Amino acid sequence: MTTVKINCHITIIHPNGKAKRDQSLEELKEHIHKYYIPLGRQFMVLFPEGGFLHKRKEISQRFAEKNNLPKLEYVSLPRAGAMKVIMEEIGPRYDQAGTSKDNKKDDFNQNSTKSSKADAIEWILDVTIAYPDRVPIHLQDIVCGIRPPCTTHLYYRLYPSSEVPSDNEELTQWLYDRFIEKDKMLEEYYRTGKFPSKGSISEVPRQVRQDNLRYLILHLFFIASTFIQYKMFCELWSYFW
Numbered sequence: 001m002t003t004v005k006i007n008c009h010i011t012i013i014h015p016n017g018k019a020k021r022d023q024s025l026e027e028l029k030e031h032i033h034k035y036y037i038p039l040g041r042q043f044m045v046l047f048p049e050g051g052f053l054h055k056r057k058e059i060s061q062r063f064a065e066k067n068n069l070p071k072l073e074y075v076s077l078p079r080a081g082a083m084k085v086i087m088e089e090i091g092p093r094y095d096q097a098g099t100s101k102d103n104k105k106d107d108f109n110q111n112s113t114k115s116s117k118a119d120a121i122e123w124i125l126d127v128t129i130a131y132p133d134r135v136p137i138h139l140q141d142i143v144c145g146i147r148p149p150c151t152t153h154l155y156y157r158l159y160p161s162s163e164v165p166s167d168n169e170e171l172t173q174w175l176y177d178r179f180i181e182k183d184k185m186l187e188e189y190y191r192t193g194k195f196p197s198k199g200s201i202s203e204v205p206r207q208v209r210q211d212n213l214r215y216l217i218l219h220l221f222f223i224a225s226t227f228i229q230y231k232m233f234c235e236l237w238s239y240f241w
Contacts, residue, residue: 029085036090048079048080063077069176074187075186080175090121092162092164121161123159128154128155128157128186130155130189130195132151
């Protein structure tokens with residue numbers, strides 16, 4: 001089973017500038033056929049917003065105003081380019097065009113690594129993240145450990161990949177609709193402290209705690225590994241010089 005995760009982690013990100021975005025999409029196609037399929041990867045993480053909210057928000061709202069779309073407050077409108085590439089290359093409908101694809105010259109010289117049914121995306125996991133007091137956890141907070149412990153809320157929604165339209169405009173609108181829903185969910189969360197529930201059934205959140213012992217062991221391992229590499233480098237340096 002292959003899953004695309006939306007808005008979970010920055011793995012595929014749209015850079016600014018049309019030329020750079022087009023180049024990154026071509027590189028994504030190459031990556032899928034050169035690495036993703038041959039290595040049997042099971043999921044792909046996609047961040048369609050293309051940047052941090054505080055940098056993208058104003059641009060997103062200007063784009064929304066020009067195109068008669070809602071101005072989003074808690075997320076920015078996504079860019080659909082990478083999603084389109086993923087769905088075209090390993091989406092659920094690739095096998096319908098399997099014959100033509102097999103007869104087409106492989107631009108990446110990967111004739112033996114064409115998508116098979118096992119490689120097709122089956123599910124899309126949409127992750128909406130809510131931070132305490134609307135303050136995201138930055139990389140320096142994680143690396144330096146300077147932010148006090150806090151609870152970060154994640155809301156999951158799962159979609160069959162067959163629900164995603166194959167038409168480019170419809171796919172873009174489908175992605176817009178998901179982020180418009182995200183914005184409404186986050187608005188309710190920051191107002192009430194809870195994500196909206198589905199129907200009349202109240203959803204009970206599951207708390208996930210970090211395992212301090214596990215992290216201690218991992219840090220000790222990395223420290224020891226760094227020390228060993230340093231000693232090896234010193235030995236090599238003294239041997240040649």
